[in-house]
Structures are given as C-alpha cells and as structure tokens.
Amino acid sequence: MSNGVSIAADAAFPERAQESARASEAAEARRKPRPPFLPAICGHADLCALERADLPALAEEVRQRIIEVVLTTGGHLGSNFGVVELTIALHYVFDFAQDSLVLDVGHQCYPHKLLTGRTARFHTLRTRGGISGYPHPGESSHDVMRSGHAGTAISMGLGIAAADGLLGRKQQVVCLVGDSSLGAGVALEGLNYADQVGRDVLVILNDNEMSISKTVGSLAGYLNRLRSAPIYTGAKERLRALLRSVPFGDKLDKNLVDMVDALKAAIAPGHLFEELGFRYFGPIDGHDIGLLIDQLEALRRVGGVKLLHVVTKKGKGLERTGEDTRFLHAVSPGACLPGYNAADGVVPKEEAAERQQKTEIEFTEAFGQAIVAAAERDPRIVAITAAMPEGTGLTEFARRFPERFHDTGITEQHAVAFAGGLARGGARPVCAIYSSFLQRAYDQFFQEVVFQDLPVVFCLDRSGLVGQDGPSHHGCHDIAFLRTYPNVILCAPRDAAELQAMLDLGLSQDHPFVLRYPRGKSALAAGPAPAVEIGKAEILRSGEDVTLVAYGALAGEALRAAAILSEHGLEAAVVNARFAKPLDLDLLLEQAARTRLLVTIEEHQLMGGFGSAVLEAFACRGRLAERVLPIGIPDRLIEHGSRAECLADAGLTAADIVRQVLARLAVG
Numbered sequence: 001m002s003n004g005v006s007i008a009a010d011a012a013f014p015e016r017a018q019e020s021a022r023a024s025e026a027a028e029a030r031r032k033p034r035p036p037f038l039p040a041i042c043g044h045a046d047l048c049a050l051e052r053a054d055l056p057a058l059a060e061e062v063r064q065r066i067i068e069v070v071l072t073t074g075g076h077l078g079s080n081f082g083v084v085e086l087t088i089a090l091h092y093v094f095d096f097a098q099d100s101l102v103l104d105v106g107h108q109c110y111p112h113k114l115l116t117g118r119t120a121r122f123h124t125l126r127t128r129g130g131i132s133g134y135p136h137p138g139e140s141s142h143d144v145m146r147s148g149h150a151g152t153a154i155s156m157g158l159g160i161a162a163a164d165g166l167l168g169r170k171q172q173v174v175c176l177v178g179d180s181s182l183g184a185g186v187a188l189e190g191l192n193y194a195d196q197v198g199r200d201v202l203v204i205l206n207d208n209e210m211s212i213s214k215t216v217g218s219l220a221g222y223l224n225r226l227r228s229a230p231i232y233t234g235a236k237e238r239l240r241a242l243l244r245s246v247p248f249g250d251k252l253d254k255n256l257v258d259m260v261d262a263l264k265a266a267i268a269p270g271h272l273f274e275e276l277g278f279r280y281f282g283p284i285d286g287h288d289i290g291l292l293i294d295q296l297e298a299l300r301r302v303g304g305v306k307l308l309h310v311v312t313k314k315g316k317g318l319e320r321t322g323e324d325t326r327f328l329h330a331v332s333p334g335a336c337l338p339g340y341n342a343a344d345g346v347v348p349k350e351e352a353a354e355r356q357q358k359t360e361i362e363f364t365e366a367f368g369q370a371i372v373a374a375a376e377r378d379p380r381i382v383a384i385t386a387a388m389p390e391g392t393g394l395t396e397f398a399r400r401f402p403e404r405f406h407d408t409g410i411t412e413q414h415a416v417a418f419a420g421g422l423a424r425g426g427a428r429p430v431c432a433i434y435s436s437f438l439q440r441a442y443d444q445f446f447q448e449v450v451f452q453d454l455p456v457v458f459c460l461d462r463s464g465l466v467g468q469d470g471p472s473h474h475g476c477h478d479i480a481f482l483r484t485y486p487n488v489i490l491c492a493p494r495d496a497a498e499l500q501a502m503l504d505l506g507l508s509q510d511h512p513f514v515l516r517y518p519r520g521k522s523a524l525a526a527g528p529a530p531a532v533e534i535g536k537a538e539i540l541r542s543g544e545d546v547t548l549v550a551y552g553a554l555a556g557e558a559l560r561a562a563a564i565l566s567e568h569g570l571e572a573a574v575v576n577a578r579f580a581k582p583l584d585l586d587l588l589l590e591q592a593a594r595t596r597l598l599v600t601i602e603e604h605q606l607m608g609g610f611g612s613a614v615l616e617a618f619a620c621r622g623r624l625a626e627r628v629l630p631i632g633i634p635d636r637l638i639e640h641g642s643r644a645e646c647l648a649d650a651g652l653t654a655a656d657i658v659r660q661v662l663a664r665l666a667v668g
Contacts, residue, residue, distance in 0.1 A: 036061055042117035043142065044095035047088065055092070055289045059084045062111050063317045065122060070110075073125045074333035074468055075133050078315030080110040082208050082286075083176075086310060087111035089292035090174065090204075093300065096142045099172040100160050104153035104181045106134035106146075106472075108206075116142040126468035128641030134472060148472025149440065150410045151184025153177050154191060154203055161199035172202070172300065179207040180387060184410045194305045195277025202299055203278070203307045206286065208314040273307045282309030287316060333468075360521040363553070364461055366496035367517070368393030370503045371430055371459075375401055380428040381507065384408065386415040392432035392461050416441040419456045420448035428507055429456050435463040435475025435516060442481060449512050450485045456513070457506040463492070463516035464552070464603030465633070465647060470640030476633050478516060480608025483581045487511045489534060490580040492552030497525035498578075501532045509534075518553050518603060520643060535582035543571035546661055547591040551577040551602040551610040557647075558601050560654035565661065572661075580610045585617050592624040599629045599661060603652060606632040629664050631657060 037054060038061040040046060050058065062084050070077050088111070090101065096116070103109050113131065114122060117140065124130025135143040145156060157175035164171055181187055182205065194201065270280025279302065284291055292310070299306055375381040375397065383397045387410045398405040408415045412433060422429040438445070438460060449456050463475040483490055489511060493499040499517055506513035530538075540555065541562055550558035555576045562572035573591060577584070577600075592598040600611035611630025618625040633650045640646075647653055651660070 038062065038065060038114060038119050041115050041119070043097055043115070044091055047092045047115065052290060052293070055085075055088055059088055059289065060317075062088070062114050065114060065119065066110050067318075069123050069125050070331060072123075072333065073127055074331055075126055076107040076110070077331050078318060079108045081317045082312045082314040083108045083206060084111045084316070085287045085289045086176075086204070086206065086292060086312060087115060089289050089296055090176075091115045092289075092293055093296040094172055094174060096174075099174065100144050100157065101142070102144050102153045102157040102160070102173070102175045103135055103147060104175065104177040104187075105150045106148055108176070108178075109133075109135050109143075112142070113140075116140050126470075126640055128639075128645045130640075132470055132640055133468060134470065146472065148469070149437065150178070150181040151187040152190075153181070154187055154194065155189065157201055157203070158190060158194055158197045158199075161201050162197050165197075165199050173200070174202045174204060176204045176206060179205060180410050185413055191273070191276050191278070197305070199305075200303050201305045203305070205282075205307055205309045206312055207283065207309060208312045270307070270309065278305050278307040280307050280309065282307075283311045284309070286310035286312035359524060361496050361524050362393075362521055363493075363496065363499060363517040363519070364391070364393040366393075366499050366522065367432070367459055367461070367503070368396055370500040371432075372397050372400060373500075374504060374507055375404065378428060378507065379404075380426065382406065382422055382427045382429045384415050384419050384422075384429055384431045386410060386412045386433055386437065388432070388434065388437075391434070392459070394432055412437050412441040413444050416444040416456075417448040420444070420452060420454050423449075423454035423456050424452065430459060430503075430507070431456055432459045432461065434473070435460040435478045436466075436473050438478060439481070445482070445512075446485060450488060453487050453511060455510050457503070457509075458512070458514045459503070460514060460516040462519045464518040465638060465643060465650060465652075466519045467643035467646055468640050471637040474633075474638060474646075475516070475518075476603075476605045476638075477608075478514070479580050479602070479604045479610055480612075482514055483608075483613060485512075488581060489513045490516070491532075491578055492516045492580070493578075494550070494553055494555035494576050495525070496522040497527070497529050498532065500525070501529035502578075504529070505532050505534070516552065518643075520553060522553070532578065535579050535584055537578050537584035537587050538576040539573065539587075540576050541572070541574035543573035543595070545570040545595055545597075546572040546665075547575060547595045547598045548572050548657065548661075549575040549577050549588065549591070549598060549600050549614070551580060551600070551604075554601050554603055554652060557652065557654045557657060561657035561661070564654060564658045568658070568662065570661075570665075577610065580613055583613060583617055585621075588614060589618070589621065589623060592618070592627050596627070597629055597661065597664060598624070598627050599631060599657065601652070601657060602630075602632045603647075603650075604632055605635065606630055607635060629660065631660055 037050060037058045063081055066080055067077070094101070101112070103112065118131055121131055126133045131139055134146060134148050136146055137143045144160070153175040154177060157173045161173045177187060273280045281295065281299065284295055286292065295308065299308060371381070371383060382404045383394050384406045385392050385394055386408050389395050389398055389407050394405065406418065408418060415433065416431060419429040419431040438458070460475060460478055462473060463478060466473045466475065479490060482488055489509060491502050491514070493502050493515070499515070502515050506515055541559060543562065546565060548558040548562055555574070558574045562574050565572045573595065575587070575591060588598065600614050602610040604610060606612070609632050611628070611632055615625055615628050615630065618628060631651065638646050638649050641649065648656070
C-alpha cells in the first residue's frame with residue numbers, strides 16, 4: 001500500500017520525483033569511492049579548481065601519503081604533519097611558481113612538494129637519485145632555495161624582495177618560519193632589518209611550541225602569552241578609518257592613535273613585532289583551512305612587512321604515537337611507530353626490537369653513555385646542546401643531571417660562547433653539536449674559546465657523510481676550519497671504545513678539544529677503553545708495500561682495503577691516525593720511508609683536511625711528500641642517499657681505496 005501511495009504522490013508532483021531521484025543519485029555517489037585529489041594537484045591553479053569543502057579531504061590525503069612514504073624512506077614526520085593545512089592554504093592563495101615561498105629549515109616541505117607536482121615521485125624521497133628531503137630548485141620552479149639550517153628565511157626573503165624592487169619585478173614574498181627558529185640570532189637580525197627594505201613581505205610565524213624538542217627561552221614564553229591573549233588585529237587601522245569619517249577627525253588622529261599604541265604596549269599581542277616595524281596579525285588556528293585562506297587573501301592586499309602568527313600542532317594526525325617527542329620530529333627508514341600496528345603496514349616497535357640482537361652501537365649512543373659515566377665521576381662536567389638533546393645523545397644526561405644540562409635552543413653561537421663562559425668560571429663544559437651546525441658558530445669558537453684558550457670539549461656528531469639528509473647536513477668541513485686555530489686538539493675515534501677514551505682524555509686537557517664522529521654504528525666494546533695519548537697514532541696492521549692511514553671510523557674500510565690489496569700481492573700497513581692535530585708526524589714519516597706509498601683516508605673534504613695536514617707537515621720537513629696519496633671527499637656536493645651510497649659516491653669504500661692505490665702504483 002505504501003508503495004502505491006508513494007508512486008501516486010510522485011506522479012502528482014513530478015518535481016518531488018525529480019528531487020527524490022537527485023537525492024538517490026547523490027546518495028549513490030557518496031557510496032562510490034571518489035578518485036583521490038592529490039595526484040592531479042600541480043600547484044595553485046589545480047588547488048583553486050577544487051571546492052573549499054574538498055580541502056580537508058585533500059589534507060588527509062597529504063598526511064596519508066607522507067606517512068606511507070616516510071615510514072619506508074625515513075624523514076621528517078611531525079613537522080610536516082603540522083603544516084598540512086597551512087601549506088594548502090598558502091598554495092590556494094599564492095601561485096608559488098611566480099611568487100616566492102621561502103621555507104625556514106626546509107624540513108616541513110613535504111606537503112609543499114606534494115602540492116607542486118611531485119606526488120608521483122614522492123616514494124623516492126631521500127633515496128639516491130630521488131627527490132630531496134629539503135627544498136631543491138633543481139626539482140621544481142616552486143622551490144626558491146636549498147635550505148637545511150634554521151633562522152635564515154626572513155633574511156633570504158628580504159633579499160629577494162629587495163632584488164625585485166631593484167629589477168622591477170612584482171611578486172609576493174612569503175617567509176615561513178618556526179617559533180624555535182625565531183630565537184636564532186640570524187632570524188632576529190632579519191626581523192630587525194625588515195622595515196628598512198621598503199618592500200611587501202609576509203612572514204608567517206608557525207608557532208607549535210616545538211623545534212626538535214620543546215622550544216626554550218624567553219621568546220617561547222612571549223609567544224605563549226600571545227597564544228593565550230585575545231585576538232587583536234588591526235585596531236590602529238580601524239581607529240584611523242573611523243576618525244577620518246567624522247568632523248575634526250584628522251586633529252584627533254595622532255593623539256588617539258598614540259593612545260592606542262600605549263594601550264597595545266600594555267595589553268595587546270604582537271607589540272614586540274610592531275615595534276620592529278611589522279604589522280602583526282593573529283594568532284589564528286593553523287589547522288582551519290577556511291580561516292587561513294580568508295586571512296591570507298586579506299593580507300595579500302596589505303602593504304609593507306606583515307607577520308601572521310599561526311598556531312599549529314606539530315605531529316597533528318599522529319596522536320596514536322602518544323607523547324614520545326622523538327616521533328614528532330623525524331623517523332628512520334623502516335620506522336616502527338608506537339600505536340601503529342601490522343594492520344597499518346607498520347610493525348610495532350616492541351616486536352621489531354625483539355627481532356634484533358644488539359651487536360653494534362650508534363656513535364651517538366656511545367657518546368651519551370660516556371658523558372653520563374664521566375659526569376658521575378666529575379661534578380664540574382656540564383653538557384650543552386643547541387636544540388638537539390635527542391640527536392646528540394644527551395637525553396639521559398639531562399634526566400640524570402638536569403642542573404648541569406643546558407639546551408640553548410637553535411642558537412649555536414650563544415651555545416659556544418656560553419660554553420666559554422662556563423669554562424672560564426671553572427666548569428668542564430662539553431658542547432655537543434652537529435659538525436655542520438658548528439659552522440654557524442665559527443667566530444665564537446675563535447673569540448670566546450680559542451682566543452681565551454679555554455678547556456671546552458666539542459663533540460661533533462654527524463661528522464662526515466650523513467646520508468639521506470644530504471649536503472646541507474654533511475659534516476665535511478670541520479677539520480679545515482678548526483685545525484688552523486692554535487692550541488686546538490683535533491681527534492676522531494675509530495670505534496665506540498675509543499670514543500669513550502677520547503672524551504675522558506679531552507676532559508683532562510686545559511685547551512680546546514674537538515672530538516668528531518660519524519652518523520653510524522660501531523661494534524660494541526669488547527673490553528676496557530684503550531689507552532689514548534695526545535698526538536699518538538696506532539698501528540692496526542703491519543705491511544711493507546703500502547701504508548693506509550685512516551682518520552676516524554674509516555679505519556674499518558682501510559682494514560678491508562688492506563685485505564683486498566693482499567690478494568693483489570701488496571701487503572698494506574694500516575694506521576689509525578687518531579689525531580689530526582697534533583699529528584703523529586714521526587710515525588707517519590717512518591711509515592712513508594718504509595713503504596712505497598702513504599695513503600691518507602678521511603671522511604672530510606680533501607682541501608684543508610687531514611690529508612692536507614700530512615702533506616703540509618711532510619713538505620715543511622722537506623721529506624717524502626711525493627709519496628702521499630690523499631683520499632677524501634672531492635670538491636663537489638655529495639647528494640642525498642644512504643650513507644653507504646654517499647661513501648661510494650665520494651670514493652671512500654674499500655674497493656675505491658684499492659682502485660686508487662693500484663692506479664697510483666701503476667703510474668709510479
């Protein structure tokens with residue numbers, strides 16, 4: 001009966017029948033899986049072709065694609081998850097094939113890459129020949145610059161804007177910086193100069209209270225107060241517009257606007273930025289795509305230098321990982337995230353750990369154990385890092401000795417000068433910084449440590465080729481820029497046991513002491529730490545034809561090369577150099593005189609490195625420099641790939657060493 005009534009009603013009211021049919025079609029369409037949006041997105045025009053209502057679904061596609069790839073290739077996870085909506089909004093409003101988007105650090109560039117035509121190649125992320133984990137102009141016109149260190153985006157963006165003015169170009173310049181980057185000295189210098197450039201620049205402050213670990217410092221506290229303050233945007237402009245609309249308003253304008261300025265100084269957010277010449281907007285929700293688009297479209301029409309304060313959550317979408325901040329920053333290839341199970345295609349962390357029996361130890365972990373042991377013996381020992389407590393292996397030290405641990409934030413210059421002050425005050429500071437990051441504190445290393453001849457121990461993690469992070473993070477230059485300084489001791493361990501011995505040795509010295517080690521593993525120590533003496537090398541293998549002198553962890557490759565050379569009828573001695581300054585010159589000259597060729601092997605650029613030091617010393621003695629064959633990183637950038645692939649690219653494998661030795665002896 002009911003069916004008959006329905007049919008009769010539809011016949012009597014055909015518009016109802018049409019509406020019912022449309023509803024059925026819509027319901028059927030909702031039941032059918034829609035094709036994904038992401039593969040068709042190649043930039044601004046494709047995004048604008050979507051309905052705004054579709055953008056949250058696109059955001060979920062971006063997150064899903066990132067986690068699928070990063071759990072295989074490794075890479076930065078939480079930082080990218082936190083800027084998905086912000087990146088979509090930016091590309092919806094701006095055309096960054098024409099405009100300029102300058103990404104500070106660059107480790108939040110994955111959504112940007114996916115939205116600019118690189119989805120099909122995204123599975124090659126951080127692999128040899130694949131796309132970079134950082135912005136790369138060689139990949140896309142949407143990438144402005146290669147970047148890898150924090151704090152530089154504002155200065156770079158201001159420079160681009162100034163060049164536009166000089167050359168008559170008109171484009172939008174947007175700089176995306178993190179709250180932790182804002183504390184870097186170079187970022188503050190950029191903020192201080194922005195008003196002098198006289199161009200339109202938009203700085204977006206991505207405030208998530210995190211760098212790699214939680215953001216520290218007074219600026220972090222200031223931003224926290226802004227987050228909790230009422231939204232206050234454009235009051236001065238609204239007041240001026242009101243005054244101009246009433247009689248005698250111009251006469252009241254100056255005094256009342258000055259009153260607003262005074263009021264803002266007392267209660268309004270963003271006053272610090274406005275004092276620096278910026279027009280401050282926000283804070284706003286960095287995960288509300290619609291709000292972001294509306295605000296960005298409005299800011300396109302605002303001249304001068306502007307700062308939009310956006311509050312985001314690092315790792316949004318990774319709630320199942322819990323509170324473990326290690327997974328909020330980056331993960332290794334084949335990572336196992338807590339809260340993700342085999343149904344997600346990810347092996348639980350606990351199960352993966354059970355599959356492996358530990359026979360090796362990361363150099364970073366070995367350092368962490370060694371400094372904790374040293375601190376137990378000596379209450380003067382203080383550990384310092386610049387926003388890298390996990391990366392440098394200092395988390396256990398921080399837990400055990402919180403009063404002797406200092407994370408200074410992304411401030412390598414301050415960290416090094418602070419270490420100098422600690423040493424002058426009688427402490428024994430250990431400054432743990434990545435090799436490539438120490439480059440930022442070159443002047444402080446000299447002025448506040450070397451010039452004072454203070455006993456600061458520098459532990460340079462990630463020295464050499466770091467693998468997937470690529471040339472911005474390769475630690476290839478530290479020997480060259482440190483060995484020219486007087487009173488500095490430079491050493492490198494070949495394994496974890498030697499690292500512990502060298503750290504203890506450094507803590508006993510009264511001069512600057514530098515210990516470099518790679519991003520890699522060492523066999524677990526089989527016994528007590530070996531005896532190490534300043535400026536003394538170690539003979540690992542005897543041989544009468546060739547001497548292979550390895551500086552640091554490449555001693556293993558040298559031993560393997562010696563075994564291969566023996567198959568060619570050449571017996572090679574292997575020397576563990578231990579020190580680049582002072583050199584064990586007597587031993588090296590003796591080996592060069594005894595054998596036909598002395599080969600120096602180092603995970604450092606050839607120019608200015610360990611091999612250069614040996615050649616200089618031999619030349620100054622007027623002896624045997626012609627017998628030296630330096631092997632190291634050539635004078636070019638080594639692109640990203642696995643660490644093994646990077647070593648092969650640089651010609652630093654055992655097979656490469658053998659090939660170069662045979663070629664040299666054949667010529668000789």
